[in-house]
Amino acid sequence: MQLKSRNNRDRDSLNAENRSSLRPSVFWRLVEDIPQPLNWVLIGISIGLPLILWWGVTTFGSIDAKFLPSPAAVAIAFQRLWSTGELQQDTIASLWRVGVGFFLSALFAIPIGIVMGSFRSIRALLEPLFGLMRYMPAPAFIPLLILYQGIDEAPKVMLIFIGTFFFNALMVMDTVKFVSKDLIEATYILGGNRLQTLLMVIFPHVIPGILDACRINLAAAWQLVIVAELIAATEGLGRRISVAGRFLRTDEIFVGIIVIGTIGLALDLLFQYLIRVFCKWSERN
Amino acid sequence: MFVQIDNISKQFQTQSGNLTVLKNININIDRGEFVCIVGASGSGKSTLLRQIAGLDTPSSGEIRIAGVPVKGPSPDRGMVFQNYTLYPWLSVQENTEFGLKLQGVSKRERRERASYYLNVVGLSDFARCLPNELSGGMKQRVAIARALVCEPQILLMDEPFGALDIHTKESMHEFIIDLWQRTKITILSITHDVEEAVFLSNRIFVLSSRPGTVKKEMTINLAERGANIKRHTIFQDYRDELMVLLRQYGAEGLVAAKV
Numbered sequence A: 001m002q003l004k005s006r007n008n009r010d011r012d013s014l015n016a017e018n019r020s021s022l023r024p025s026v027f028w029r030l031v032e033d034i035p036q037p038l039n040w041v042l043i044g045i046s047i048g049l050p051l052i053l054w055w056g057v058t059t060f061g062s063i064d065a066k067f068l069p070s071p072a073a074v075a076i077a078f079q080r081l082w083s084t085g086e087l088q089q090d091t092i093a094s095l096w097r098v099g100v101g102f103f104l105s106a107l108f109a110i111p112i113g114i115v116m117g118s119f120r121s122i123r124a125l126l127e128p129l130f131g132l133m134r135y136m137p138a139p140a141f142i143p144l145l146i147l148y149q150g151i152d153e154a155p156k157v158m159l160i161f162i163g164t165f166f167f168n169a170l171m172v173m174d175t176v177k178f179v180s181k182d183l184i185e186a187t188y189i190l191g192g193n194r195l196q197t198l199l200m201v202i203f204p205h206v207i208p209g210i211l212d213a214c215r216i217n218l219a220a221a222w223q224l225v226i227v228a229e230l231i232a233a234t235e236g237l238g239r240r241i242s243v244a245g246r247f248l249r250t251d252e253i254f255v256g257i258i259v260i261g262t263i264g265l266a267l268d269l270l271f272q273y274l275i276r277v278f279c280k281w282s283e284r285n
Numbered sequence B: 001m002f003v004q005i006d007n008i009s010k011q012f013q014t015q016s017g018n019l020t021v022l023k024n025i026n027i028n029i030d031r032g033e034f035v036c037i038v039g040a041s042g043s044g045k046s047t048l049l050r051q052i053a054g055l056d057t058p059s060s061g062e063i064r065i066a067g068v069p070v071k072g073p074s075p076d077r078g079m080v081f082q083n084y085t086l087y088p089w090l091s092v093q094e095n096t097e098f099g100l101k102l103q104g105v106s107k108r109e110r111r112e113r114a115s116y117y118l119n120v121v122g123l124s125d126f127a128r129c130l131p132n133e134l135s136g137g138m139k140q141r142v143a144i145a146r147a148l149v150c151e152p153q154i155l156l157m158d159e160p161f162g163a164l165d166i167h168t169k170e171s172m173h174e175f176i177i178d179l180w181q182r183t184k185i186t187i188l189s190i191t192h193d194v195e196e197a198v199f200l201s202n203r204i205f206v207l208s209s210r211p212g213t214v215k216k217e218m219t220i221n222l223a224e225r226g227a228n229i230k231r232h233t234i235f236q237d238y239r240d241e242l243m244v245l246l247r248q249y250g251a252e253g254l255v256a257a258k259v
């Protein structure tokens, strides 16, 4: 009897006091949207705060401008490089290399990746090799590429190709597994043969996944071109940085780094935009 | 007999050995009949339907439709899946046309035939929508239209209304009965919903589990199939009878599964 009443009391206290309900929150919502204004404020802080810190440190601190130039000095260096046309020339050179190398990589990797994802046989044939190649760091191939192809454009384009091809192919392969078996069987029942199913069902289904894979691997391509140019080039943003380093022009190094980062971000946003516009149906949105 | 399922058995090779999912299934269906197969989940209903659709081949036995043995999937046997398998990037119109497109039908004819069946399922106004803009019931009507456009000899449905809420489900029942009466198509549907089976079918086959065998065949004679019929005692008698059968054979399956 006594035991029973204590049990009841315990249960009551558990309900009334100890068991608190989840407190509402705006900032700490798990995997949920936050209000638009807060979103913009946070984005502003994310970019503005480092800029302010940088400005503060260079204005009030006692750091040698040779090590850390002020934002204003970098802006002036930007203007200088822009007015002589060197900056545009370098940017175009780098973009062109990335464009050609990555285009070729995607051109081969996308069909191969789809075929690997669709046929277990092709997958068994290629995945071990590709999986291994993926972990060989592309910059380590530079001496070989220079040996085989000289120091022209070819080794730089090739570096981007081998640095992104295997990632592209394996990531595209992975997106194929999200095509449901039911959808493929529904296609057979509607009279589709295997080739039609591959071209008219699997391919359109993986387009958002392909764009996403390209978006991610483009970041790698963009880094590789800078690495290639740091080592051997007559123009390009990487070359600009390495020359500026030799003459201790830190402001120009900063210009180079910021331009590289901005272009990378712009490319990323471009791909996100493409996915949003052309793949309205996709869950990736 | 239009559909002859002749002593079908199906075994799967699994890690824990040979699993007999279907055993000695014999089912005959007349042209124009509406037949339901009911059974507990895991009793092999989907497996049976896949054999009829030609997506899989039975370990023994044979299936013939209009005298022709089933060898593989074909637009002759339309199928509607439980999880609305529509092409998410195609509009309702394009989804409906897709079978004809695969079969190389000209664009104009495709458009006309798809529009006709979209009208039949009452979705003409939604022709340009994407599937994810539709409700579950509407998606399933698109899937039905997509199957009907190919003018199949039989429509196979695997728990087509299982994911719908009760009100949508009831209106889909009336919709499919109306469609069946107008098109006179042969329909074989799978369900674990007892009321659905009695409301829709001419005949019901009750499947036991592990291995799936036909335990009972019920013939349903309902004068009319309006919404009101569900309140009649004759309907409720059928329902109760089926419920008892299902409980009996479903439980048997569970006991067998534990052993």
Ligand SMILES: Nc1ncnc2c1ncn2[C@@H]1O[C@H](COP(=O)(O)OP(=O)(O)O)[C@@H](O)[C@H]1O
Pocket (backbone or CB within 6 Å): B012, B013, B014, B019, B021, B039, B040, B041, B042, B043, B044, B045, B046, B047, B048
């Ligand atoms: N491809 C397969 N390989 C192995 N076992 C399977 C396969 N397909 C179905 N099964 C087994 O067959 C049984 C019946 O499955 P299913 O036909 O989906 O039942 P239901 O549709 O009646 O719920 C289940 O126990 C399932 O695990």
Ligand SMILES: [Mg+2]
Pocket (backbone or CB within 6 Å): B045, B046, B047, B158
């Ligand atoms: Mg099933």
